[in-house]
Amino acid sequence: MVSAALLSLVAVGCVLAMEALHRAEWPSRGPYTAVITWQALGLAWGVSTIGALLAYGLSTYELGAAAGLVALVTDVVTGELLLTELSRGLEGVSRIAAVVLAIALTLVLFYGLVSSFVHVVRVRRRHHDLLELVASEHPDVPGARVVDHPAAAAYCLPGVLRSQVVISAGALAVLDNRELAAVLAHEHAHLRQRHDLVLLPFSSLKRAFPRAPLIRTYYESVALLIEMCADDQARRTSSSRELAMALLRFGAAGPAPVPAGAMAALEATTPGVVRRVNRLLRPDTELPYHAGAFIMGGSAFLLAAVTCLWHIPV
Known part of the structure; x- marks a missing residue:
């Protein structure tokens, strides 16, 4: 559940950051840096949103979103997933709904x-x-x-x-x-x-x-x-x-x-x-090199952090 909460925070943060980037004035001074930042934020939003849904829906495995997907496929083949989750009542149904929603968003x-x-x-x-x-x-x-x-x-x-x-x-x-x-x-x-x-x-x-x-x-x-x-x-x-x-x-x-x-x-x-x-x-004056490097580094760190959160087994 911790990974689901953190991935949800990242997804919300990406939306807020995109809105701030849209309103900012510095992108016209460094359009190349800004375009890469847009790409990083968009990718991080999609991956973190799907990951948050999967991390919640697969939290009973305690393996994280990535490894939980492997266990999910095994249980789907054997038919154990549906019976196990439905036996948990409303909580089980909500987990199934989260997984279905993650798959639907991926397909869309x-x-x-x-x-x-x-x-x-x-x-x-x-x-x-x-x-x-x-x-x-x-x-x-x-x-x-x-x-x-x-x-x-x-x-x-x-x-x-x-x-x-x-x-x-x-x-x-x-x-x-x-x-x-x-x-x-x-x-x-x-x-x-x-x-x-x-x-x-x-x-x-x-x-x-x-x-x-x-x-x-x-x-x-x-x-x-x-x-x-x-x-x-x-x-x-x-x-x-x-x-x-x-x-x-x-x-x-x-x-x-x-x-x-x-x-x-x-x-x-x-x-x-x-x-x-x-x-x-x-x-205008071009975006300073150190500022561009800091923004690019932040974008890379964001994508790395989202990838790591997919593998947190809690």
Whole structure:
């Protein structure tokens, strides 16, 4: 029962920490560190919540959540589990319910991850096939394909074998050469660092719990940080002003549709565009190295602590 209580405290603490991280201002100074922190908190929340339910439901074994699962499988095969727990009355029923709830939560999270991955792969495959028909090479845009569309849009389609950067004719009309280079550098940063895979766990959570506004809010926070990471990569070859002006020109040109599964330079519905532009034009001091190391160390310690709590046999 001690491990169940501690894992419950960790799960609640992760939720509070995610809310504090969402409201904090330092993530824009160290977006890479913040994204890793989001990942650690999300993983720790899921593992600790499932572990707390299992630790309570399997507390009669006095083996902890991990070893208790092995004993559970044995008793399920022999049929002893149900008879033993039902003989304990209401307490036994509550333990069975906790185990069932843990299994259900695991399946929901697994379903969200797998279904999101399959959906994105299918959508990207169809869009890649469509680009073969409607997109073309352009001498002024090396490494990208141009779509003859009046709306200003630029996005990338990540993939293992055929990643692609796409830009519309409308975008070419509103951007000068240096702004275009900044946008292309931004999109290539998404592809090179596989930001789509970084965002996948959060999009799977959103898919598993579609009616949870808090998860959608946190997803948008992580998505904004990923865009900032790509902005920082683009600033290595282009000036901040050029990228900021490109974002403003995209916004002034009006909303442009972004295909599902793509990562766009600018989405019309994204409220963080102003934050990105302000960050580019008036950059804050970067997160100090020692602060980033402390946060990363804390994230690693959190995951290690959750793993250890799964094995406490009390």
